[in-house]
Amino acid sequence: MSEDSTAFLVIYIITFLISFPNTVLAFCSCIRKIHRKPIPIDIFMLNLTVSDLIYLTFLPVKTKEAADNMVWNMPYILCHFNMFMFFLPFCSSSLFLGAISAERYVCVRFPIKYKSQRRNIYTILICVAIWVLVTVLIVFAYKATYTNSEIHNTTNQRPLVTEPQRCYSNFTSTQLRELLKIRLAALVLLSCTFIICCFCYINVICILWKLPLINRWRRLRAIGLALGTLLVLTVCYAPISASYIVGFIRQKNPDWFMKALIPTTLNPCFNLVIFYCISKEMRKAIGVCANALFQLYACLKRFMLLCT
Template sequence: MPTTMSGDSTVFLAIYIITFLIGFPNTVLAFCLCIRKIHSKPIPIDIFMLNLAASDLVFLTFLPFKMKEATDNMVWNMPEALCRLSLFMFFLPLYSSSLFLAAISAERYVCAAFPVRYKSPKRIIYTTVICVIAWVIIAVTSVFSYKAAYSDSNEVDNTTSNHSLEVAHQDCYIKLSEKQLRELLPLRLGLAIVFFLLPLLICCFCYISLICILMKCPLFKRQRKLRVVGLIVGTLLVFAISFAPYNASHVVGFIKKENPDWRMKALMLSTLNTCFDPIIFFCISKDMRRAIKVCAKALCSCMPN
């Protein structure tokens, strides 16, 4: 085990710790509140929020393994099978979060633009079907990406066995052959379009339309308008800081026919999405706001004067 950490490892570890400390308690709280709300009086937004929280929890559950890797100076000292599983679970939320953020933006727009239709009891069924379809798309895409990355590893190094993953210098990353790159680079470009560009366009259209509706209608209270602004800011932060650099690496890699050197740093920034999602939970859920206020008061009361 390395006695000192490199600069990159220190930055990675710091980002992982901040993400976990901010994201995990808030996501668990949002997940529990959504479950309770769905059991009592479900509405479509609660179902979308529950799926977004579940997606974040999957990522945060496996984040400690990445912390351990960063602590060991990016050397993987754990079983190889755990490396594969952690990588799979690390990438999975990158696809699911963008879809559910787009679904939340569409739901908020429909709620404001068509309030009568929004109250239809069938919307719960439609919402559930949409979530199931989204998870099926995410699972199928992840499996195909996983197979493409881990296949034909015998071309990577003729001296290795038929293992589908080569751990070079005990690093938990995939060393791709030219054939694998030829298959993966177009797939990555497609992922950038389907899981980043399209959801971003949907979010922009829905939130711009929502702002126009709020500006034309004086009946909406100032607090609600501020929550909408917070919702939009939180969503844009996720796309701009967490998803944009990583998906830009897909586009650059497709053009240059290689893995960009800064791809891992872009991937590190993608972990921050679980820090920004609590902003979305806070702006949407009244129970979330109430619970955070109670926790804040309890914390303040415990602090010495």
């Protein structure tokens, strides 16, 4: 097994074990809060958890691919869903993080206008627009890599000769040229999201810091939310963004493209920081789970002492 395959396999397993139960918990918390009293931040958080759950649901398939040294030994129809199920959350998650930062800024900067009765309608329209935008982007990428081929290629159908099957690789010159343009568009979206997040959270922290009646815990949560969001965008998206820039300039995938993909798999793990800072119910649930784990550890420790 190659080093890249081993790295993907380990990170896939860690990401799934840590993120899946916590993301399901966050999803249930958002559903409960929206059912009780919907507000914009909960609607955005629900969409972010849905984005992560799409990724995590398909992650076992990617884990199997990594365990097979990136050879596709599964039904080949799954390969066609690979781009949608793996890259759609990659784009949508970043955009929802940008929307959450903008929502936090509006909430703090314009508290009176924020209480408008139409705010939930605007929020839903923004969420729909994000999903439509990301879906269109992925559809164009799919069209470029699976239907626009000059020669036989392992990304669109099985070869006539016996060779290892791979998914989303070995692009023709035409496919790669079209795909690089779409990646550049995705890079523009990521860059705009990063700028929006920086602007919004810097202003939120400055405003809260000047308000004398805001307690220290709320200020720390605002700082944690800002740092968590910037951490996601920097650690998860900076390497792949750099590969997009280099690839577009050179008109080919850089040799380290697969390594740049590795940090993106940690995206749901870092999003847990966002859930923790925003959701009070999430913090309580994590506290209960952590307390249960400590009690279980203490019981096991006492049991081991009795056995010895």
